[in-house]
Structure formats: C-alpha cells, structure tokens
Amino acid sequence: MVNYPNGKKAAVRHEPTSFADRGMKLEKDINRTNDYYRSIDRAIIHKKPTPVTIVKVDYPDRTAAKITEAYFKLPSTTDYNGIYRGKYIDFEAKECAVNTSFPLKSIHAHQIEHLSSVVRHGAIAFLIIRFTGLDITYLADAEEAIAYINSCGRRSIPYEWFTEHAYEIPYNYVRPVDYLSVVDRVYFGEGS
Numbered sequence: 001m002v003n004y005p006n007g008k009k010a011a012v013r014h015e016p017t018s019f020a021d022r023g024m025k026l027e028k029d030i031n032r033t034n035d036y037y038r039s040i041d042r043a044i045i046h047k048k049p050t051p052v053t054i055v056k057v058d059y060p061d062r063t064a065a066k067i068t069e070a071y072f073k074l075p076s077t078t079d080y081n082g083i084y085r086g087k088y089i090d091f092e093a094k095e096c097a098v099n100t101s102f103p104l105k106s107i108h109a110h111q112i113e114h115l116s117s118v119v120r121h122g123a124i125a126f127l128i129i130r131f132t133g134l135d136i137t138y139l140a141d142a143e144e145a146i147a148y149i150n151s152c153g154r155r156s157i158p159y160e161w162f163t164e165h166a167y168e169i170p171y172n173y174v175r176p177v178d179y180l181s182v183v184d185r186v187y188f189g190e191g192s
Contacts, residue, residue: 025095025130025132026093026094026095026128026130026137026177027047027079027093029176029177030047030079030080030093030128030176030177030179031047032175032176033175033176033177033178033179034046034047034080034082036174036175037175037180042084042180043082043083043084043085043089043180044082044083044084045080045081045082045083045084045089046080046081046082047079047080048076048077048078048079048080048081050076052070052071053070053071054067054069054070055069055070055071056068056069056070076111077090077110077111077114078090078091078092078111078114078115079091079092079093080092080093084124084180084183085188087123087124087187088118088123088124089123089124089125089183090114090115090118090123090124090125091125091126091127091128091142091179092107092111092115092127092128093127093128093129093130094106094107094127094128094129094130095129095130095132096129096130096131096132097132097133098131098133098156099131099133099134099159100158100159101156101157101158101159102129102131102156102157102159102162103155103156104149104154104155104156104157105155107127112146112149115127115142115146116142116143116146118142119142119143119146124183124187125141125142125143126139126140126141126142126145126179126183127139127140127142127145128140128169128177128179129162129166131159131162134159136168137168137169137171137177138162138166138167138168138169139166139167139169139179139182139183139186140162140165140166140167141165141166141186144165145157145165145166148161148165167182167185167186169181169182170182
C-alpha cells in the first residue's frame, strides 16, 4: 500500500514473473534493498557470485571477449551474505509460484547443510521466500525451517507454516524487501 501526501492510498502490485525469469524479480528487489542499506551505511550484504570454470572464450576483436562455454565449479551455497550490527548474516532467497506450499526441491541439501553450519557458528541465517501469486514475502529463520524440513516427511512446506512460523517482510518502494526490519525484531528483539 502506498500512502500519498494528499491522503489517498493505492495498492502496489509486483509485476508478474515469467517462468524464464523465475527468482529474478525477488533477486532484483533484494539487490535494490541491499544497495539502499549500503547507501545509508546500515549493513553490508552482497549477492554471492556463482563459481564457474571458463572453458572457451572467443575474441571477435581486440577489445571484446565472449565466454562461449563455462561450467559450474561447485554447487553454490546460498545467495547472500554480509554483516549487520556486528553479526554475520547468510540467507537464501526463493520465489514460489504455488500459493499453497513451498516445494522442498527448490532448496538443495548442500544449502540446508550450509545454513545449518552458519547457525551452529552463531551467525544469523534465514530463508526469504516470496509467494508470487499471493504477492507476499516471508523471512523464515533457518534453524526453525530446517527443523521442520527434517521432521515433516513431506516434499513441501505448507503455506500455513509460513503464516504461523515465519515473518512477513514489509514492502516499500525504496526497500522492496525490507528484511532488516524483521531481523531487528527477530534476532535483536527490537520493534513490534
């Protein structure tokens, strides 16, 4: 909801995401939010690059190089990491087109293992899940989500689990995924 100075209100909807661009809208929104956090010196959080091995490069002319063949080196860990208020933060972000549940095939075993290790070492770790059809984004504490995943015996996490155990992330134009407002509340005990 956008509140205009003249008192009028207008609903804000995110643009629909095509299958080919799945996850890119959320990533773009998080990157924009992180840019804002860095610009006001609130936190330093970055998207982790995916490690690749370059196999073949074409040089059409002296000033241009084009990678024509490359392979992923290792499975990537999570999408984002950085530091906030003296604490290391690590999280994975996923978009989900299904309104009733989050499919566990969307998150890989090595990512769950990585998040478990991060928590074990005392850092802040979580999942950001956007239900695109509902236009709602949640922050789910990694430890709690992993405990559920390991005990549920299901292939998905029901949407109701998010409404009961995760935290809705507020949207605004400047910070489309204002996850630090939730981090302040959940991990630092501030706010309502």
